[in-house]
Amino acid sequence: MLKLTKTRTFLTANHERFRLLPLSQLAAIADTQETSLKSQTHTQKPLESHPSLHIDPKYFVSVLLNCKNIFQIKQAHAQIVANGLLTNLFVSNKLLYIYVQHKAIDEAHVFFGGMREKDPVSWSVMVGGFAKDGDFVKCFRTFKELTRCSVQPDNYTLPFVLRVCRDRMDLLMGSLVHGVVLKSGLCWDHFVCAALVDMYAKCRVIDDARKLFDDMHKKDLVTWTVMIDGYAESGNAKESLVLFDWMREEGIVPDKITMVTVVNACSKLGAMHKARFVHDFICSMKFSLNVILGTAMIDMYAKCGSVDFAREIFDGMREKNVISWSVMIAAYGYHGQGKKALDLFPMMLNCGIMPNRITFVSLLYACSHAGLVDEGFELFNSMWDKYGVKPDVKHCTCMVDLLGRAGRLDEALKLIENMTVEKDEGLWTAFLAACRIHKHVELAEWAAKSLLLLQPQNPGHYVLLSNIYANAGMWEDMAKVRNLMTKRNLKKIPGWTWIEVDNKIHQFSVGDKSHPLSKEIYVLLKSLIEKLELAGYVPDTNFVLHDVDEEVKVGMLYAHSEKLAITFGLIATPEGTPIRITKNLRVCGDCHTFIKFVSAITKRSIIVRDSNRFHHFNEGACSCGDYW
DNA sequence: ATAGGGTTAG
Numbered sequence: 001m002l003k004l005t006k007t008r009t010f011l012t013a014n015h016e017r018f019r020l021l022p023l024s025q026l027a028a029i030a031d032t033q034e035t036s037l038k039s040q041t042h043t044q045k046p047l048e049s050h051p052s053l054h055i056d057p058k059y060f061v062s063v064l065l066n067c068k069n070i071f072q073i074k075q076a077h078a079q080i081v082a083n084g085l086l087t088n089l090f091v092s093n094k095l096l097y098i099y100v101q102h103k104a105i106d107e108a109h110v111f112f113g114g115m116r117e118k119d120p121v122s123w124s125v126m127v128g129g130f131a132k133d134g135d136f137v138k139c140f141r142t143f144k145e146l147t148r149c150s151v152q153p154d155n156y157t158l159p160f161v162l163r164v165c166r167d168r169m170d171l172l173m174g175s176l177v178h179g180v181v182l183k184s185g186l187c188w189d190h191f192v193c194a195a196l197v198d199m200y201a202k203c204r205v206i207d208d209a210r211k212l213f214d215d216m217h218k219k220d221l222v223t224w225t226v227m228i229d230g231y232a233e234s235g236n237a238k239e240s241l242v243l244f245d246w247m248r249e250e251g252i253v254p255d256k257i258t259m260v261t262v263v264n265a266c267s268k269l270g271a272m273h274k275a276r277f278v279h280d281f282i283c284s285m286k287f288s289l290n291v292i293l294g295t296a297m298i299d300m301y302a303k304c305g306s307v308d309f310a311r312e313i314f315d316g317m318r319e320k321n322v323i324s325w326s327v328m329i330a331a332y333g334y335h336g337q338g339k340k341a342l343d344l345f346p347m348m349l350n351c352g353i354m355p356n357r358i359t360f361v362s363l364l365y366a367c368s369h370a371g372l373v374d375e376g377f378e379l380f381n382s383m384w385d386k387y388g389v390k391p392d393v394k395h396c397t398c399m400v401d402l403l404g405r406a407g408r409l410d411e412a413l414k415l416i417e418n419m420t421v422e423k424d425e426g427l428w429t430a431f432l433a434a435c436r437i438h439k440h441v442e443l444a445e446w447a448a449k450s451l452l453l454l455q456p457q458n459p460g461h462y463v464l465l466s467n468i469y470a471n472a473g474m475w476e477d478m479a480k481v482r483n484l485m486t487k488r489n490l491k492k493i494p495g496w497t498w499i500e501v502d503n504k505i506h507q508f509s510v511g512d513k514s515h516p517l518s519k520e521i522y523v524l525l526k527s528l529i530e531k532l533e534l535a536g537y538v539p540d541t542n543f544v545l546h547d548v549d550e551e552v553k554v555g556m557l558y559a560h561s562e563k564l565a566i567t568f569g570l571i572a573t574p575e576g577t578p579i580r581i582t583k584n585l586r587v588c589g590d591c592h593t594f595i596k597f598v599s600a601i602t603k604r605s606i607i608v609r610d611s612n613r614f615h616h617f618n619e620g621a622c623s624c625g626d627y628w
Numbered sequence: 629a630t631a632g633g634g635t636t637a638g
Contacts, residue, residue: 061629089629090629091629093629093630094629097629097630100630119629120630121629121630122630124630124631125629125630128630128631154630155631156630156631157630159631159632160630160631162632163631163632190632191631191632194631194632194633195631195632198632198633220632221633222632222633223632223633224633225632225633225634226632226633227633228633229633229634255633256634257633257634258633258634259634260633260634260635261633261634263634263635264634264635291635292634292635293634293635294635295635295636296634296635296636297635298635298636299635299636321635322636323635323636324635324636325636326636326637327635327636327637328636329636330636330637356636357637358636358637359636359637361636361637361638362636362637365637365638393638394637394638397638398637424638425638426637426638429638611638612637612638
């Protein structure tokens with residue numbers, strides 16, 4: 001019955017010579033060979049095959065499905081050739097797919113090239129293979145070839161090419177594909193539309209993603225998840241949570257992956273009530289914490305201000321990976337508990353987890369936040385020798401930060417001069433901060449100019465440089481920088497501060513008057529400032545003059561978004577509880593001083609998070625070392 | 629026969 005059982009060598013379509021195994025041995029490849037043969041004879045009708053062949057193609061498909069490695073696939077491939085089954089698209093498409101599934105993309109490509117007959121499935125599998133492999137060029141080349149062979153792009157190929165656009169964040173190509181989608185009339189297809197939403201969301205064109213999303217008549221869980229994540233990633237975590245509520249109202253039941261993105265949104269928001277709610281929700285769904293969900297929750301609690309809750313989750317996790325450990329270390333770090341962060345390191349090694357680049361960033365960062373200079377140096381020096389992790393810019397930045405805070409500017413400078421890796425924005429920013437503490441104008445100017453050269457489109461750098469000139473009384477230079485900024489049509493990135501009260505997020509911008517309690521807030525802020533000034537607070541007007549927009553300068557000198565949020569916090573949160581605020585950018589020096597005085601006078605503890613740093617204020621002191 | 633969403637720093 002079998003066409004070939006004797007051992008001989010054979011040329012596959014890929015022109016490789018194989019010692020062909022007898023079918024009896026090939027069968028051993030497939031674990032489930034017996035069951036699949038049985039089920040085939042007893043329950044399923046054999047597929048129609050070429051009249052001259054006696055072997056059922058389905059048999060080869062089941063062999064292919066059970067291949068464990070490339071070698072086995074090639075053996076099966078050879079047998080398929082030997083049995084003349086290549087002409088069977090059912091079999092050859094499966095073979096192509098199996099090559100792709102085992103990431104043997106080159107083999108797949110060669111085989112694909114040699115296929116005499118290709119149907120839309122063959123094309124999709126190949127396009128998808130390149131997409132999953134991240135090979136943008138070959139993915140598009142194949143896609144173009146497909147259209148040239150007058151095959152219609154279908155609801156399988158289009159999501160694949162959109163996927164590769166998404167992974168590269170290539171909005172231009174993505175919109176071009178969107179054009180193809182419109183022409184193909186497939187814009188109402190479920191998968192195609194979801195892929196478009198995903199592409200736009202990941203390219204941070206969240207409004208376009210939303211438009212498509214709103215027009216979808218059937219939104220499934222994956223699309224909701226993509227949308228929720230998209231909002232969180234593009235800085236609107238509040239909307240993520242709104243969508244999450246809406247999704248449940250629509251009767252869609254979230255799964256663990258959705259919850260990861262929701263947890264992530266809470267991290268970004270730093271809203272503790274929301275965090276608790278989401279945690280309770282996860283418990284009520286009886287979701288067990290896998291590594292990813294658990295790690296996301298550690299991060300959430302840490303960024304919502306409670307390292308202790310974060311640690312509870314951490315301790316309760318059965319499986320932890322490098323990321324879980326790094327997140328926990330970082331959490332202690334930005335809460336100013338450097339010692340605890342460092343204690344975790346040997347524990348992690350004991351568990352057999354090897355540190356990576358980010359682990360070291362977290363460790364060094366923890367050192368700089370807690371002023372642990374010697375410990376930091378030791379880690380920095382040992383990371384390559386002991387753990388094989390090469391120090392990069394980020395690690396150098398932590399060291400510059402550490403040395404700068406410790407007042408060792410000259411050593412920081414030496415480190416920068418001896419660096420072999422390319423210097424980036426963060427490095428110059430850290431060095432600049434150190435120069436400003438030590439009032440070293442020339443070096444500060446050098447750092448700020450480097451920043452400007454590196455990112456001429458970032459308005460923040462212009463503001464920095466002009467502030468340096470202003471502080472040094474170099475008015476002409478200052479004017480030049482401001483002019484350059486106007487000429488290049490750059491505007492300052494707006495800063496926002498928000499505060500969560502009774503499960504609601506209240507958001508403020510500079511001089512904001514949109515809040516319902518705006519009147520009360522301004523009245524209290526005014527009298528508060530008077531009290532603070534009596535206690536010795538001197539507003540840093542220099543900073544205000546150059547850092548805040550013109551209209552603010554005139555009428556509302558003291559209406560920074562942080563100050564508005566704090567004042568509202570004093571009104572709306574019960575005494576004895578800490579006031580927690582979050583800002584999307586760094587808190588300026590003036591506000592830092594302001595908050596210190598507020599915490600001294602009102603005896604309230606205040607926790608400020610700016611981007612991903614925490615400042616704990618208590619009775620007029622800040623835990624994380626003064627930077628201003 | 630082929631298909632999508634998730635974790636860390638800066």
